[in-house]
Amino acid sequence: MGPVVSSVSEQLESVDFFHVDVDEAPELAQKFGVQSIPTMVLIKDGEEANRSVGFAPEEKVKEFATS
Numbered sequence: 390m391g392p393v394v395s396s397v398s399e400q401l402e403s404v405d406f407f408h409v410d411v412d413e414a415p416e417l418a419q420k421f422g423v424q425s426i427p428t429m430v431l432i433k434d435g436e437e438a439n440r441s442v443g444f445a446p447e448e449k450v451k452e453f454a455t456s
Contacts, residue, residue: 390427390444397450404454429453
């Protein structure tokens with residue numbers, strides 16, 4: 390997922406992307422209920438707005454990030 394998300398982050402200037410290593414930040418993974426890798430969590434106005442679990446191609450990541 391890393392290369393796909395990196396590519397999308399370069400295309401979407403209005404969206405901030407963050408990568409979290411769940412082994413290095415287990416408390417954050419627990420806070421967001423991450424049980425499978427990869428998981429993308431979309432946060433809008435401080436609230437979870439959407440969630441995607443599993444690999445997604447570039448176009449789906451763009452749709453997810455702009456939903």
